[in-house]
Amino acid sequence: MNTVEFHNVTKKRKDFSIEKLNFTIPQGYITGFIGPNGSGKTTTIQMMMNLLSYDAGDIRLFGTSHNEQQLKQKIGFVYDDLYMYEEFNIGKMKSFIAPLYETWNETLFQKYLTIFELPEFKKIKKFSKGMKMKCSLLFALSHEPEFIIMDEPTSGLDPIFRRELLEHIQELMVKEKQTIFLSSHITADLDRIADYIIFIYKGKIMLQKSMEEIQRSFYIIKGKSDLIDADTKELFIGIKQTKMGFEALFEGELSLFDGFGDEIVAEKATLEDIMYFMTRKEY
Ligand SMILES: Nc1ncnc2c1ncn2[C@@H]1O[C@H](COP(=O)(O)OP(=O)(O)OP(=O)(O)O)[C@@H](O)[C@H]1O
Numbered sequence: 001m002n003t004v005e006f007h008n009v010t011k012k013r014k015d016f017s018i019e020k021l022n023f024t025i026p027q028g029y030i031t032g033f034i035g036p037n038g039s040g041k042t043t044t045i046q047m048m049m050n051l052l053s054y055d056a057g058d059i060r061l062f063g064t065s066h067n068e069q070q071l072k073q074k075i076g077f078v079y080d081d082l083y084m085y086e087e088f089n090i091g092k093m094k095s096f097i098a099p100l101y102e103t104w105n106e107t108l109f110q111k112y113l114t115i116f117e118l119p120e121f122k123k124i125k126k127f128s129k130g131m132k133m134k135c136s137l138l139f140a141l142s143h144e145p146e147f148i149i150m151d152e153p154t155s156g157l158d159p160i161f162r163r164e165l166l167e168h169i170q171e172l173m174v175k176e177k178q179t180i181f182l183s184s185h186i187t188a189d190l191d192r193i194a195d196y197i198i199f200i201y202k203g204k205i206m207l208q209k210s211m212e213e214i215q216r217s218f219y220i221i222k223g224k225s226d227l228i229d230a231d232t233k234e235l236f237i238g239i240k241q242t243k244m245g246f247e248a249l250f251e252g253e254l255s256l257f258d259g260f261g262d263e264i265v266a267e268k269a270t271l272e273d274i275m276y277f278m279t280r281k282e283y
Pocket residue numbers: 013014015016035036037038039040041042043044185
């Protein structure tokens with residue numbers, strides 16, 4: 001079962017276009033959405049949330065087409081920009097937000113308020129960026145959404161805070177079995193928690209795979225430059241020449257390199273390696 005399905009979604013902007021975007025977000029897992037700046041992550045999320053129109057194609061949520069009521073009740077949208085409520089404190093915000101949700105869970109709200117150590121009666125404009133992110137997460141979680149969308153939840157947070165937030169997200173998955181879609185260009189965060197990865201670049205999907213498949217099939221191969229010729233070059237997705245030799249991204253069975261013995265070294269590729277080599281312009 002998929003929580004979200006994009007079928008041939010096309011969106012043309014002045015200097016940017018998304019052509020026939022196809023991907024799915026499986027139910028009950030954490031899907032990481034990665035891509036360099038300006039790749040179309042926010043545009044995609046806005047179309048998913050029905051905040052932005054598209055020119056062609058179909059977006060299905062929970063098995064049906066967009067439906068306002070369903071969007072509001074079943075989705076928790078987490079982002080750090082709470083400008084609308086800057087003058088409010090958490091208590092006042094709750095009095096506006098809670099009645100909007102049939103599924104509002106006050107016990108859960110109190111629980112996360114304590115866990116996140118957020119002050120209930122301090123104005124939100126006095127919150128740090130990280131506190132605003134936690135506050136957004138607090139409200140999103142308290143109405144027990146089936147699907148949580150997070151747009152860059154860890155950007156601008158310090159490493160300790162980021163790790164804490166990721167731990168909370170992971171805990172949620174274990175306990176509540178929610179579906180989470182998390183966009184980030186901090187790929188190390190997703191190496192840690194994602195079950196699936198969707199990689200977008202210049203409005204196109206470059207990769208959609210489970211983390212398990214990625215870890216099993218992508219490697220960084222290092223060796224002396226003289227090993228690179230027209231034939232070996234064909235094996236790699238991207239190659240970088242270094243002072244020590246070459247580094248290249250490879251997808252497939254490592255046994256292909258058995259004949260090279262210790263002339264090459266293979267390491268598992270990180271998401272950052274994959275993103276780097278797949279978007280490199282020169283080889
Ligand atoms: N309102 C808009 N009108 C026209 N073009 C826009 C608008 N918003 C964004 N774009 C363009 O669409 C492209 C994709 O932007 P988008 O914000 O979706 O990327 P992103 O992957 O979220 O980037 P980042 O990681 O930097 O947030 C960019 O080239 C951007 O300039």
